Amino acid sequence: xxxxxxxxxxxxxxxxxxxxxxxxxxxxxxxxxxxxxxxxxxxxxxxxxxxxxxxxxxxxxxxxxxxxxxxxxxxxxxxxxxxxxxxxxxxxxxxxxxxxxxxxxxxxxxxxxxxxxxxxxxxxxxxxxxxxxxxxxxxxxxxxxxxxxxxxxxxxxxxxxxxxxxxxxxxxxxxxxxxxxxxxxxxxxxxxxxxxxxxxxxxxxxxxxxxxxxxxxxxxxxxxxxxxxxxxxxxxxxxxxxxxx
Amino acid sequence: xxxxxxxxxxxxxxxxxxxxxxxxxxxxxxxxxxxxxxxxxxxxxxxxxxxxxxxxxxxxxxxxxxxxxxxxxxxxxxxxxxxxxxxxxxxxxxxxxxxxxxxxxxxxxxxxxxxxxxxxxxxxxxxxxxxxxxxxxxxxxxxxxxxxxxxxxxxxxxxxxxxxxxxxxxxxxxxxxxxxxxxxxxxxxxxxxxxxxxxxxxxxxxxxxxxxxxxxxxxxxxxxxxxxxxxxxxxxxxxxxxxxxxxxxxxxxxxxxxxxxxxxxxxxxxxxxxxxxxxxxxxxxxxxxxxxxxxxxxxxxxxxxxxxxxxxxxxxxxxxxxxxxxxxxxxxxxxxxxxxxxxxxxxxxxxxxxxxxxxxxxxxxxxxxxxxxxxxxxxxxxxxxxxxxxxxxxxxxxxxxxxxxxxxxxxxxxxxxxxxxxxxxxxxxxxxxxxxxxxxxxxxxxxxxxxxxxxxxxxxxxxxxxxxxxxxxxxxxxxxxxxxxxxxxxxxxxxxxxxxxxxxxxxxxxxxxxxxxxxxxxxxxxxxxxxxxxxxxxxxxxxxxxxxxxxxxxxxxxxxxxxxxxxxxxxxxxxxxxxxxxxxxxxxxxxxxxxxxxxxxxxxxxxxxxxxxxxxxxxxxxxxx
Numbered sequence: 001x002x003x004x005x006x007x008x009x010x011x012x013x014x015x016x017x018x019x020x021x022x023x024x025x026x027x028x029x030x031x032x033x034x035x036x037x038x039x040x041x042x043x044x045x046x047x048x049x050x051x052x053x054x055x056x057x058x059x060x061x062x063x064x065x066x067x068x069x070x071x072x073x074x075x076x077x078x079x080x081x082x083x084x085x086x087x088x089x090x091x092x093x094x095x096x097x098x099x100x101x102x103x104x105x106x107x108x109x110x111x112x113x114x115x116x117x118x119x120x121x122x123x124x125x126x127x128x129x130x131x132x133x134x135x136x137x138x139x140x141x142x143x144x145x146x147x148x149x150x151x152x153x154x155x156x157x158x159x160x161x162x163x164x165x166x167x168x169x170x171x172x173x174x175x176x177x178x179x180x181x182x183x184x185x186x187x188x189x190x191x192x193x194x195x196x197x198x199x200x201x202x203x204x205x206x207x208x209x210x211x212x213x214x215x216x217x218x219x220x221x222x223x224x225x226x227x228x229x230x231x232x233x234x235x236x237x238x239x240x241x242x243x244x245x
Numbered sequence: 246x247x248x249x250x251x252x253x254x255x256x257x258x259x260x261x262x263x264x265x266x267x268x269x270x271x272x273x274x275x276x277x278x279x280x281x282x283x284x285x286x287x288x289x290x291x292x293x294x295x296x297x298x299x300x301x302x303x304x305x306x307x308x309x310x311x312x313x314x315x316x317x318x319x320x321x322x323x324x325x326x327x328x329x330x331x332x333x334x335x336x337x338x339x340x341x342x343x344x345x346x347x348x349x350x351x352x353x354x355x356x357x358x359x360x361x362x363x364x365x366x367x368x369x370x371x372x373x374x375x376x377x378x379x380x381x382x383x384x385x386x387x388x389x390x391x392x393x394x395x396x397x398x399x400x401x402x403x404x405x406x407x408x409x410x411x412x413x414x415x416x417x418x419x420x421x422x423x424x425x426x427x428x429x430x431x432x433x434x435x436x437x438x439x440x441x442x443x444x445x446x447x448x449x450x451x452x453x454x455x456x457x458x459x460x461x462x463x464x465x466x467x468x469x470x471x472x473x474x475x476x477x478x479x480x481x482x483x484x485x486x487x488x489x490x491x492x493x494x495x496x497x498x499x500x501x502x503x504x505x506x507x508x509x510x511x512x513x514x515x516x517x518x519x520x521x522x523x524x525x526x527x528x529x530x531x532x533x534x535x536x537x538x539x540x541x542x543x544x545x546x547x548x549x550x551x552x553x554x555x556x557x558x559x560x561x562x563x564x565x566x567x568x569x570x571x572x573x574x575x576x577x578x579x580x581x582x583x584x585x586x587x588x589x590x591x592x593x594x595x596x597x598x599x600x601x602x603x604x605x606x607x608x609x610x611x612x613x614x615x616x617x618x619x620x621x622x623x624x625x626x627x628x629x630x631x632x633x634x635x636x637x638x639x640x641x642x643x644x645x646x647x648x649x650x651x652x653x654x655x656x657x658x659x660x661x662x663x664x665x666x667x668x669x670x671x672x673x674x675x676x677x678x679x680x681x682x683x684x685x686x687x688x689x690x691x692x693x694x695x696x697x698x699x700x701x702x703x704x705x706x707x708x709x710x711x712x713x714x715x716x717x718x719x720x721x722x723x724x725x726x727x728x729x730x731x732x733x734x735x736x737x738x739x740x741x742x743x744x745x746x747x748x749x750x751x752x753x754x755x756x757x758x759x760x761x762x763x764x765x766x767x768x769x770x771x772x773x774x775x776x777x778x779x780x781x782x783x784x785x786x787x788x789x790x791x792x793x794x795x796x797x798x799x800x801x802x803x804x805x806x807x808x809x810x811x812x813x814x815x816x817x818x819x820x821x822x823x824x825x826x827x828x829x830x831x832x833x834x835x836x837x838x839x840x841x842x843x844x845x846x847x848x849x850x851x852x853x854x855x856x857x858x859x860x861x862x863x864x865x866x867x868x869x870x
Contacts, residue, residue, distance in 0.1 A: 088765045091763060091764065091765045092766075097764070099760075103756065104760075105757050107251075108254060116247065116760075119246050120246075120247045120765050124249065
């Protein structure tokens with residue numbers, strides 16, 4: 001799939017996003033009006049130093065947090081002020097999350113952790129209808145991320161890289177429109193981190209998965225289509241890669 | 246779906262959850278045990294009281310002269326009202342039992358009318374010889390008595406085997422088997438009837454050497470020894486249960502002519518029997534001649550001496566002892582009953598004649614010898630251990646409640662009884678029903694009293710059995726209230742337990758709650774997850790607790806005995822308590838209440854942590870370290 005073919009429509013756009021935290025009497029302007037948009041099939045990185053507000057931005061994009069002002073559009077729907085139930089549903093179906101600290105449930109094995117989003121999205125009778133299908137899909141993704149022989153392992157029996165791959169598989173299970181990755185390599189050594197990025201890139205290429213990744217490591221952000229640099233709550237720079245890379 | 250799945254998974258992998266379940270189970274188990282034992286204790290007392298005195302008791306209030314025309318009244322009400330199933334008169338007075346010069350024990354003497362009493366109360370259920378007979382009498386059959394005494398001796402054997410295992414195991418198999426057939430060979434091996442060789446007798450004497458026994462063993466052994474001798478004495482009297490029986494036996498022996506030796510024995514007794522008859526008619530003549538008790542007493546004593554050991558006294562001088570009268574029967578530590586005074590033995594009864602005058606004016610009590618014919622265990626030891634039962638007419642006579650005539654032979658004072666015990670048809674002893682019927686009986690009585698103003702001298706008290714038993718029941722009811730308060734406290738503990746554990750888990754799981762929310766779980770879903778978790782903990786805990794409680798209550802007596810045997814701790818003394826065993830009926834109604842309360846408590850305990858979990862913002866939860 002070529003880059004040109006990916007340019008279809010805008011999947012996510014944020015406009016004039018501000019976010020203020022109040023710590024007692026002190027107001028902390030973390031985001032001071034962020035505008036950008038992501039096209040379907042794009043692999044985008046948001047680069048910034050720690051404290052630049054990139055995680056907050058990701059949480060707002062992922063409907064885990066609300067902005068003080070501004071607008072978020074997801075799949076042409078204004079999702080800034082939607083009901084809590086709708087947010088939950090969108091998070092479940094349309095957004096996949098990858099966190100820096102993997103965030104797997106220690107009581108569940110690899111396969112169960114991967115199936116979690118489908119389970120959360122289903123009612124009890126509904127679950128029995130989709131259980132087999134979900135399982136097959138989970139196994140398929142886990143095979144793709146190279147964990148075929150780790151299905152029944154618990155998170156604590158896995159290495160950091162393996163855990164993050166489980167997290168990726170979980171994020172991809174419900175075929176979300178957009179995958180949000182919050183420093184997915186932040187807790188890994190360079191080599192392992194590189195592998196994770198490669199894997200994301202591969203998924204982006206082969207499946208056309210839209211990915212927004214946050215990173216503080218520019219080098220790791222190299223393979224992406226566009227890099228937004230966030231500083232002091234604003235996007236100060238946008239770099240595009242040449243098409244075809 | 247994830248709620249149930251995660252809930253089960255948390256249960257499976259969290260040790261703390263199992264601790265919580267165990268804690269809840271212990272609370273529930275304790276509650277069930279306490280409530281069950283208390284409730285069945287109370288039920289047993291109530292049952293026993295009801296069984297003894299019927300559903301409703303009528304008593305002349307404030308004097309001891311009693312109720313006249315009772316038979317008329319009983320006939321009237323049982324005919325008139327189908328709700329009144331049966332009624333029976335009852336004489337109650339105080340007296341003293343004597344046996345030989347050694348034994349004296351004050352008792353309550355009840356005059357009862359058999360077999361009518363069995364219709365109005367559960368009297369027959371607690372009898373030894375005539376247990377469960379629908380028409381018990383003061384004249385049970387000889388064979389029945391012998392059969393019961395033989396069975397009782399088997400019990401004595403099991404007591405010896407159980408309480409003296411060390412000594413018993415020293416005997417060879419042959420002797421052990423022989424002892425199983427006849428425990429007497431252990432107790433008095435030298436007796437000729439035992440048919441032991443000298444060597445066997447010596448083996449037994451060596452094994453059961455009292456100087457080698459512990460003080461407790463020695464005490465029990467000597468009591469068994471006494472019981473054995475008493476039983477032997479009673480059995481010796483049993484062949485001659487009545488004069489008629491004796492005479493018939495002699496006639497039979499004469500006719501067949503086969504059993505010369507036996508006939509000789511019978512003849513010897515027959516001589517005595519004739520002498521007794523002579524003395525009896527002499528006493529009757531003396532009484533007719535108006536001689537005083539003191540003048541007649543010497544002849545009476547001669548008669549008593551002659552009578553004892555010949556044959557059982559006539560039916561009006563038979564006595565049924567309450568089981569547990571001090572010195573006449575006892576319970577071992579393991580709750581087995583040993584009877585010293587088995588049927589066939591004689592006792593002398595002194596009765597203070599309170600009936601006519603209401604006070605003791607006469608110094609001389611009414612005295613007569615009685616043959617023990619049976620014993621009765623109502624289940625309430627405080628009643629059984631001082632009650633003995635004699636025929637109603639005898640009691641009336643001895644208590645001066647019998648009819649008095651003028652010189653023309655006209656009745657100037659009808660016979661009286663102390664109480665009337667009434668059995669009501671159809672009710673299960675429910676207080677409300679009984680009170681309604683009591684009201685009716687009061688109406689009947691007022692009507693009757695109008696026609697027979699001298700039936701009672703003061704007023705008539707009519708009470709349901711529960712009203713009468715208030716003194717016994719009230720303290721236990723009080724204890725039950727305390728138990729309910731204890732249950733409240735324990736429920737509090739269960740709530741706190743579940744609360745703390747769930748709270749800990751919620752705090753531990755903060756990040757995971759964030760993850761689950763991040764992938765789309767709603768706040769309500771998270772609340773449900775933890776709510777369900779609390780519910781499952783309390784459900785499993787209470788289920789397990791009920792099960793353990795049931796096991797414990799079921800085997801409470803064995804557990805108690807095991808503790809007593811191994812650690813010497815005795816919580817429940819069979820000597821002093823009302824019942825031979827700790828009540829072991831599980832109160833399922835209470836169990837249901839306990840389970841419901843525990844689950845509600847668990848849900849309450851789960852509510853706050855569940856809400857805390859639900860309110861958590863996913864972003865904050867994810868940041869939580």
